[in-house]
Amino acid sequence: MKTILIPVDFSKESEQALTVGASIAKRISAKLVLTHMTEFDDVSLTHEPVDTMTKRIYYSKLTSKRFDEFLDKDFLENIIVEPVLQNHIDFKSISTMAEEISADMIIMGSNGSKGISEITTGSNTEKVVRNSSVPLLVVKKNGIHFSSENVLFVSDFKEESVDAFKRISIVAKMLNAKMDFLYINLPGKSFKSTKQMDETLFAFFKKAEHPDPVAAIKMVNRYADFSIEEGINNYSHLSSADIIAIPTHGRKGLSHLLHGSISEDVANHSMKPVLTVKI
Template sequence: MKTILVPTDFSSHATNAVMYAASLAGLLNAKVILFHSYHVPVAISEYSVILMAEPAIDQNTLDELQLLEKRVKEIAGNIPVETIIREDLLLDGIRAVVKEKEVDLLVLGTLGAKGLEEVLIGSHSAYILENVDCPVLIIPACASQKKLEKIIYATDFQFNDFRYINQLIDLARPSQAQIIITHISTHKKQDEELMAWFKEIAEPNIAYPFISFKSFTGDQVLDELCHAIKFLEADMVCMATARRSFFEKILHGSLTKKMAYHCEVPLLAFHLEESKKLYPV
C-alpha cells in the first residue's frame, strides 16, 4: 500500500481519519493524498439553469489543507503529501482520484458517537464503500492512532482470501501485528473441520510468522463476530466480501447496532467482484 487517499471536509471525524492515515503512512512509507471536494448547487427553472453559489474555494479551505498537510508530516515524517481540491460530487471525485493516482487504500472517517452505525447505513461513507474499487478503511470517530497489535481477518472461505490476507500482511508487518484469521459458524463440528482444512491450505500460501486461526460458533453470526472482536481485543477487523451481499448481511443482521458497541475498532473492507467460496459452507 503505497498511496493512501483521505477525503476531508475538515470536520472532527474526517480530521481523525487523516491522523490515523498519517500513522499508517509513516509505518508503510506511503504517500498521502488529502482530497477536498465541493459542489456548486444549481436551480433549474423553466427558462434557465442558475448557479446558487460561487465556487467554494477560499483562503480558509487552502489554509485548512495546509494545516492538515503539516500535521500529517509531523506524525508520519518525511513522506510525500499531496493536496487536491476539486469541484465534483464527493463519490465522483473520489473515484476519479482513485483511478488517476492509482490509490491503494481509501481512508474514511465516520460521523458522531454512533461509530459504524453512521458508516454503514444512510451516510456518504456507506455509499462510497459500496462504489469504489480499492480497499476502504473506515475510521470511527473515537478511534485513536495506537499501534496495531491484533487484526481480525473474518473469512467465509473465499477463493481470493489468500490475496487479501497477503495485502493485509503488508499493513501488519511494520508493527509485527498478529493477524487472527477468524471464521464464524452456526455449526460447531462443521466450523472446526472447516477451519482445520483452511489452516492446512493457508499456511503454505502465507509467508508471515504472526498468523493464528480461531473459530467461533454461535446461533447469530454477527453477534458472534462482535464477541470475537471484544474477546480477542482486536485493533482492526477486516472483511473480504461482495458489495451487495455485505450490505444485505448488515440490513438483515442489524450489524450497525452491534458494531456501534465496538466503535473504536476500524473496519477494513476488501471488495470481491463476486462471492466464490473455496468450500461450500
C-alpha cells in the same frame, strides 16, 4: 513510495483519519493524498455560467485556505502531503481515484450511522465501503490510541473471499502486523460441524496458495455466537486485535435493504478500527 488516500471534510472524524494516516505514513515511508469534494453541482449551476465561475474560484480559494489550516499540524512534519480538490460529490469515485493513483489503502474517519439514516442512506463511509476494491481502514474519532500490531481477519472463508484476503494480507504485511483468523459459527442452517469447517478452511487456504493449508486450518479461531457482528465484537474484546479486517460484498439497493451488510454494520458499530475490501 506507498500512497494513502484520505477523503476529508475538515471534521473531527477527518482529523482522526489524518492522525492515523500520518502515523502509518511515518512507519512505512508513504505519502498522503487528501481529497475534498466540493458541493457544487454542474447541472444546477449551468444557467449562470459567469456567476458559477466566480463561485468556483471563491470556493477553490476558500478550500485552499481550509486545507492550509487543516494541515498545520506538527505530526505532519517530514510527510509528503498532496491536497486534491474535486468539483463534485460522489463517494463512489473515491474507489476510482484510489485506483488511479495506485493507493495502497484508504483511510476514513467515521462516527457511525444510527437509526433510520442507517437503514435508508447510511454514512459517507459506508458508501465507500460498498464500492472500494482498495482496502479501506475506518477509524473512529473517539477510538482508543491507534495500533496495528494485530489484524484479525474475519470471514466465512468461502473461496470467493480469497482475493480480498490476499489484499488484506498485503496491507497487514505493509503494517508489519501479525494476522489472526476468526470463523463465527452460527446456530440454525448456518451451523457447521468441525469436519465441515475444516473442509471449508482447507479449500480456502488451498485456493489462496498457502504453503501448508493443513497448518493454516489450525490457526483459525472458531467462535460460536448468535450473529456475525456479535461474534466479532465479543471475540475482539477477548483477543488482542487492533484492527478488524472483513471482506464485503458491497451490496446495494434492494439487496442491501433486505440483507444488509455485515462489514458496514461492523464498521459502523465497532470502536476498533475496521479494514474492509470489496469481494
